[in-house]
Amino acid sequence: MSKIVGIDLGTTNSLVAYMDGKEPKVIADREGRTLVPSVISVDEQGWIVGARAQRRLMTHPQSTVYSVKRLMGKGLADAQEERKYFPVSLTEKQPGIIQVELGPYRLTPPELSALILKEVKHRAEEFLETTVTQAVITVPAYFNDSQRQATKDAGRIAGLDVLRIVNEPTAACLAYGLQKKKQGVIAVYDLGGGTFDISILKVKEGIFEVLATNGNTHLGGDDLDQRLMELVLQEIRVEFGQDLQRDVEAVQQIRLGMEKAKRQLSTEEVTEVVIPLKQGVVYRRSLKRGELESRVRDLIDLTIGPCRQALEDAHLSLKDVDEVVLVGGATRMPLVHRLVQEFFQKAPHSELNPDEVVALGAAVQADILAGGIQNMLLLDVTPLSLGIETMGGVMSVLIPRNSTIPTNAKELFTTFVDGQRSVDVHVYQGERELVQDNRSLARFQLKDLDPLPAGLPRIEVHFTIDANGILHVSAKDLRSGRDQTIEVKPSYGLSDDEVARMIEESFKFAKSDMEARLLIEARNEAATILRHTERALKQGEPLIALDERDRIRDRITALKKATEGDDHRLIRERIEQLDKITVHLAECLMDSTLQSGLKDKKLSELP
Amino acid sequence: MSDEKDLLARSLCWNCHSELGGEYFCDHCIKIQPAPSQLDYFQRFSLPRHLTINLQDLERRFHELSRKFHPDLFQRGSDQEKAISLENSALLNTAYRTLRDPILRVEYLIRLEEGAVKDIPAKAPADLLEEILELQESLEEYKQVGKTAPEKSADLRKTLLVEQKRIGSRKMVLEKDLFSLFEEWDRLQDQHLFKPDGQQAHRRSLLQRMKDLLSARAYLKTVLQDLDEGLHDHHP
CATH class of the missing domain: 3.30.420.40 (ATPase, nucleotide binding domain)
Structure with missing residues (x-):
C-alpha cells in the first residue's frame, strides 16, 4: 500500500x-x-x-x-x-x-x-x-x-x-x-x-x-550567517588587504565557517574560527557568544x-x-x-x-x-488580506488576513462603456491601502461579455481560498445565469502548460538518471567481481584444466571491455557469464582451503 | 420562514436523488449536501436572529459543524463531494467570522433586515465635525513641518496625541451605546415572533439608530487610522 x-x-x-x-x-x-x-x-x-x-x-x-x-x-x-x-x-x-x-x-x-x-x-x-x-x-x-x-x-x-x-x-x-x-x-x-x-x-x-x-x-538563520560573513570579509580586508567579496569560493568557505561558529556558540561560550584562505593565509579569530549576540541582536529583534x-x-x-x-x-x-x-x-x-x-x-x-x-x-488561516484594485489604485479588501480557510467572497462587476466586451479584475495580496504597495497575484479577464449599455452587465465573481491557502476564481453572468469565461494571468509563477512540460521533462531526466545510476552500479559490481576472480585464478590455477583457465580469462576480458562502454545490461550479462563459468574454480578452491585447513590441525581440534 | 422549509423539503440528493430533509447529509446515501443557499448566517448556526451571542456557544457550534464539513474529511471522496465540502466549509468560516465580531455582526444584520444595501457610509458626528477638521489641519501641518522645526513639531505632536486619546475614547463610547441597543433588538425580535406585524416602526427606528452609530464609528475609525499612520511615519 x-x-x-x-x-x-x-x-x-x-x-x-x-x-x-x-x-x-x-x-x-x-x-x-x-x-x-x-x-x-x-x-x-x-x-x-x-x-x-x-x-x-x-x-x-x-x-x-x-x-x-x-x-x-x-x-x-x-x-x-x-x-x-x-x-x-x-x-x-x-x-x-x-x-x-x-x-x-x-x-x-x-x-x-x-x-x-x-x-x-x-x-x-x-x-x-x-x-x-x-x-x-x-x-x-x-x-x-x-x-x-x-x-x-x-x-x-x-x-x-x-x-x-x-x-x-x-x-x-x-x-x-x-x-x-x-x-x-x-x-x-x-x-x-x-x-x-x-x-x-x-x-x-x-x-x-x-x-x-x-x-x-x-x-532567518541565513541572514545571521550573512551578517557574520560580512564581518569576516571586512576584517580580512583590514588585516590582509584582500578583497574577497567577488571570490565565490572564499565567500562560501567563510559563510560555512561562520555558520559552524554560530552553531557552536549555541552550546559554547567561545569558539575559535579558523578559515584557510588562498596562498597559505589563514584567517583566525576567537568569537565569544556575547559578540555574536550583539552583532545579530537587531535581526532577532x-x-x-x-x-x-x-x-x-x-x-x-x-x-x-x-x-x-x-x-x-x-x-x-x-x-x-x-x-x-x-x-x-x-x-x-x-x-x-x-x-x-x-x-x-x-x-x-x-x-x-x-x-x-x-x-x-x-x-488554519490565510496570512494576508486578499483584495482587488478599485478606482484610484485603492485596495478593496475582500478577504481579510487571518480569516479561517477555506473561505470565500463574491463581488459584482459591470462595464464602464457601452458595448464593452471584457472587464479586467486585478487581484492583490497585502495589508497596504494602495495596490501599488501590495503584491499583485493575478489579472482575471472576464471575456466575451454580451455588448450591452454601460452598467447593465452583472458579473458575479467568486473568490475562494482553499485549505491550502491558494486562490481560485470563478465567475457567473447573473443576467443569463451562465458561467462566465475567465482568463487568468498569474503575475508570478508558471502556467499550467509550463508545469506540464516540466513534468514531462523530469520524466525524461528521471529515465536517464536511472540509466546512469544502473550503469554506475553495474560497473562497481563488475570491478568487485573482476578483482575477486583474478585473485582466485592466481591461487587456483594449478587446480584447474588449462582450457578452463583460458575460458575464464576470455570472459574476464569480455567483462572488462563491457565496463568501458555504457550499456549496463551488457555488463550485467557478462558478470553473470563470468559468475557461472567460475563456479567450478570456486569449488576447487574451497576444497583445497578445507584440506589445507585440516592439515595444520590436530584431530581433537576438529568440530 | 415557512416558505424556506417547503423549499428545503423538495430538494433532492445530488447523488441518489432521494428527498432531503434539509440536513447537511442525505439520510439515504449519507453523502454531503450543499448547504441551502437561502440560509442566513444565523440559520447556519441554528441561532435566532439575535445580536447578543454567547461566543463560547458559537465556537462550540462552529467546531461541531467544522467536524462535518471540513475538506480534510473528504480528501478521499469524489470531486463532487470535495467541491461541496469546500463550499460548505468556506461559507461556514465566513459566517463564523462575521458573527464572532459584534461590529461585523450588526452590519450583517442590518443588511439582512434591509435587503442588499450598500455599505454603511462613514459620517462625522455633528458635534465633532469642527474639532476633527482642526485636527486634520494639525496633522497635515505636523507632516509638513517634519524635522525643520523640532519645537513646533513636538508641540503639534503633543496636541495630536491628546486628540488621539479623546477620539479613541469617543469611539469607545459610541460602541458602548451601540452594544446597549443589542438587547433592545433581541427583545423586540423575540416579541416579533409572536406578533410579526406589530412594532414595525420601533424596529425601523432601532435599525436606524444602530446605523447612525455605525456611521459615526466608521468615521472616527478612519480618523484614528490616519492619526496613527501620521504619528508613526513621522516619528521624531
Missing part, C-alpha cells in the same frame, strides 16, 4: 516523515542522517542533491545552489534582496519567473525544489519499500499565494500529488498536540533558515484553530513586531498565552530563547527536536487526510 508522507521542504534542510502506527517518525538515510541539505549541484553525471551537493559548495560554487526556497514564487525584481545570497547567476525567463543558471542548465525555482523533493521521495520509497506518490508539504505560514503555488508546482514536477500545503508552525503544533497533548492557547515561534513565522493557535478537544499568524519571509501584531489580531493579551513552542534550527540560539521569554513572559518549550517537528506534523496531517487520525482537525 502506498503511503502519504509529510515533507518539510526547508530553506537549509529538508526532511520526510511518515506515520508509523500512531506515531510520526522522520525517515533517516543509511547513515542515520535525517536532514537532507537543501543543496543542489550538477556535474557531468547529472544532478547531485543533499549532503554530497553541500560538499561541492566549496569546490564547485558555480554549479551548486542552496536556499532556493528564498526564490520560490518570485520575479527578479523582488529577489534583489536575495541575490546577495546566491553565488550563481539569476536571470528572468519571463517577467515573474526567475531562472537559476547552473552549469549548462537554466532552471526555475520550482524545478530545483522538485529535485530536492525527488531526493526525499526516493529516500522514503527506499525506507518504506513502496512507491510514494502522495505528500503533504509544508510552507512558511507567511508565504503568499504565488509562493504556495510554486511549492505545489514543485511537488507536481517531482511526480507527487500534493494533497495539502500546510503551514510550518501549524504542523509543529499538530506534532506537539499529538505527542505532548498540549492544549489551550499556544504561540509557535518558528525561526528557520530563511523565514520567520509566529502563529497563535487555540487547541481544544482535538480542534487546532489558528487564531492569527504573522511573520517575515526574509528573515525584528521578530518581536510580528509577535505583537499576531497577538493583537487574535484579540489576545500576553497573559492568555498558555505555552510558547520554539521551532526551527535558529531557535537553538540562547539569545532567541531569552528574547522570546522576555516578550511572552514565559519560558518557551522545545521538547521536540526543532529541526524535525515540522516534518513530524506534516506526517500527522497526512494521516488525518488518509483517514487514520479521526479526532484531530486543523483550522
